[in-house]
Amino acid sequence: MARVSGKVAIVTGASLGIGRATALLLAREGAKVAVADLKEDEGRAVVSEIEAAGGEALFVPLDVSREDDWTRAIATVLARFGRLDIAVNNAGIAWSGTVETTSLDDWRRVQSINLDGVFLGTKAAVAAMKDHGGSIINLSSIEGLVGDPTLAAYNASKGGVRLFTKSAALHCARSGYRIRVNSVHPGYIWTPMVQGLTAETPDQAAFRARLEALHPVGHLGEANDIAFGILYLASDESKFMTGSELVIDGGYTAQ
Numbered sequence: 001m002a003r004v005s006g007k008v009a010i011v012t013g014a015s016l017g018i019g020r021a022t023a024l025l026l027a028r029e030g031a032k033v034a035v036a037d038l039k040e041d042e043g044r045a046v047v048s049e050i051e052a053a054g055g056e057a058l059f060v061p062l063d064v065s066r067e068d069d070w071t072r073a074i075a076t077v078l079a080r081f082g083r084l085d086i087a088v089n090n091a092g093i094a095w096s097g098t099v100e101t102t103s104l105d106d107w108r109r110v111q112s113i114n115l116d117g118v119f120l121g122t123k124a125a126v127a128a129m130k131d132h133g134g135s136i137i138n139l140s141s142i143e144g145l146v147g148d149p150t151l152a153a154y155n156a157s158k159g160g161v162r163l164f165t166k167s168a169a170l171h172c173a174r175s176g177y178r179i180r181v182n183s184v185h186p187g188y189i190w191t192p193m194v195q196g197l198t199a200e201t202p203d204q205a206a207f208r209a210r211l212e213a214l215h216p217v218g219h220l221g222e223a224n225d226i227a228f229g230i231l232y233l234a235s236d237e238s239k240f241m242t243g244s245e246l247v248i249d250g251g252y253t254a255q
């Protein structure tokens with residue numbers, strides 16, 4: 001089945017984790033994929049994997065927090081593939097700290113990647129898609145829905161992504177652009193991001209067990225659990241969906 005056949009996608013943070021799984025899955029389902037990330041070696045490996053499977057892909061160097069990078073990245077995608085139909089604003093960083101322990105510099109760094117990056121990516125994608133339509137998918141989190149005392153800056157960034165997505169969705173719908181904008185809210189997924197958080201704790205097994213226990217299904221998610229949701233939002237199967245939240249969290253926020 002080729003659920004996004006003929007479409008062109010850009011996926012940010014596509015060198016690792018959820019972004020990597022998403023780039024591979026979109027390519028498997030027929031999309032041409034721009035793999036956009038700071039990490040070039042890992043990103044080129046994703047491109048090679050797509051090409052080895054018979055797909056088309058391109059590595060695009062991108063720091064999502066820089067507007068000039070976005071201008072260059074979209075121009076590169078349009079020059080190579082001629083159009084843009086799907087933008088997955090996935091790049092993000094985790095940061096642990098309470099309201100008391102988070103410095104203003106740390107706060108601003110998290111917002112610049114997690115929130116400014118999504119704003120700039122959405123703005124650039126709307127400009128590239130407004131003549132023909134498309135789907136924009138923004139990675140929020142369970143942490144954009146409920147609070148965690150140890151994730152002050154991350155909570156704020158992901159809550160911002162959730163409501164910014166609705167604003168952009170309404171603007172596009174009311175402007176007649178045929179661009180849909182939705183947010184995705186994963187629970188804890190076993191990616192390099194969460195592996196990094198685990199590695200920082202003295203008792204890693206106990207930390208992982210504590211994370212697992214937060215999910216009523218009793219385990220963490222895998223990158224593909226989220227990629228399949230993103231594929232649905234990217235495809236025309238979700239054509240009546242905009243300004244919505246796709247929660248994929250093993251029951252974390254159902255409690």
Ligand code: NAD
Pocket residue numbers: 012013014015016017018019036037038039062063064065090091092093094113139140141142185186187188189190191192193194
């Ligand atoms: P990850 O750390 O495993 O991978 C993130 C990728 O983003 C890396 O390839 C990294 O190089 C890239 N990146 C980081 N900063 C960048 C920048 N400024 N410009 C371009 N690329 C940059 O992360 P992941 O777990 O795959 O998370 C992906 C997204 O999903 C993030 O937005 C994260 O907040 C969100 N999320 C993750 C989880 C989880 O449990 N893993 C849960 C909820 C939401």
